Amino acid sequence: MRFVTALFFWLLTTAALAVAVPVVWAQMTIVNEDGYAALSASAAGDARLQEAMAGELTTQLVSLGDDNGYSLNPVLVRQVAASYTGNDGFAGQFAQANRIAHRWMFTGAVPSGNSTDEWLIDVAPMLSDPSFQATLGSLDLEVPPALTVPITVDSPELQPGKLRWLATWGPWAAAAVVAVVAVCALLTVVAARSRGKALAALGVSALLVGAAGWAGIEVGRGYVEDALNRTTGDIRTVAEVMVAHAEGSLHHWLNITLVAGAVLVVLGAIAAGLGGLRRD
Template identity: 50%
Template sequence: MRSLLALLLWLVTTALLAVTVPALWTQHHIVSVDGYSDLAAGAARNPALQQPMAAELTAQITAATGTSGTQATLIGAAANAYTSSAVFPGQFAAANRVAHRWLFTNDAQGQWVVDLSPMLADSSIRQTLDGFGVQVPTSLQVPVTEDASGGLRPGQLRPVALWGPWASVGVAVLTVVFALLALTASRRRGRMFAALGVSALLVGAAGWAGIEIGGRYVDDALNRTTDNVHAIADVMVTHAVGSMHMWLNLTLTVGGGMVIIGVIVSLLSGLGGSRQDDVPATRKR
């Protein structure tokens, strides 16, 4: 009966861990505005994102000001220099805070857009534009999706932002509690510790498989975005997937370490039990 209880607790712990890892990652990197901004800043350091961002800035400036020819080419060069500079990741992150607020708060209105005007206020590109006599509008909003909202509504994910922190912490606490209960219920705690390591290995491997399967749905969502925004979003998704892989690799590493420790403890416990069994036989002689 005790072994059955330990098995049941192990299964529940494994299921909870499978929820905890993605829940914590999502809360830290997507739901949290600071975490999402950091993710965006990290992606903005990639030249693969800087180039389409420069192209989008150039297209928006030339369309708003009516410039063309050599002047447009010079504006493109200035935009490329700006997106390659050290200040761009921070300002790109700030722009993504606005996009994040559109989804995760209820005070957002209208179409899902990103305002690029704060980027154009930077001195590195402002001086160039002023030298060309280009007057950039005070507001330069770029739609993220091709249609009105891409099936999304302002503030649609506000409940996630409201309850996400509590849910992620709650499921993490439950995972720890059930893991301790499984260790307590097991007669051989070394083996159970190793079994919990196997749980982490299973969750890590399942996470890798889940990312591969979910990639097609992400591609469908990206297809709703506009040309340069599509390229920018693709780099951000790739950066996010890399972060997810790091978390899963850490889960696999911790799980492998737990298995090794659990096996060693089981072997030592077995050796200790064998020695105790030999003591009475020696005394009888």
């Protein structure tokens, strides 16, 4: 009977852990604004993203010049943009721009200058950087307070505040699922005849969840590609890099889960061995 009870709680622990790892990762990295900004800042160090943003900033600045009667040299502007995206200040401003985009999706806050329901990123702070202003020289060309660029093509499925429910309930869900894992793991150990074997079994749970997570990411690549198809041009490259860094972050969490599982298996085996020696 104790074996059946321990097995039942072990299965619950495994299932809860399989939910907890992605849920807690998503809450801390995607749903949480600070976590998303940190992910953006990390991605800003990628050369592909820097090149793509330099291209987008060049397009926006040349277009702004045309609208004001100035013909800017795209090659020169691109050189300046590339120098800017490669400097230390770019990561912080890119992260701030993504904070604004994050608020659009998770809170419904619409940036000034957005007269549509499109998901936009504000590049005005970047174009206002001193490196760009110096390049403009004596031209009387002022960057507007807000200059938004669509992140995705117009879609009725993307509306301001679409994921507000995640921002509201995400922290509670993450805390609840962690509590369930802790309680079920504790009950597994309590119900088992051998504490060492129970500990090793929990390690196996972590190994299974970590491996399943890696497999799940591979299976989900098709859905990610469908989402990326809603972006165009340089912004698509930016989105691809952001997704790649998000995957890398989740892989890191899964690797930690695998390592923790291996440690628990070793500790459990040692404890079970020592327990057997004491009984002898």
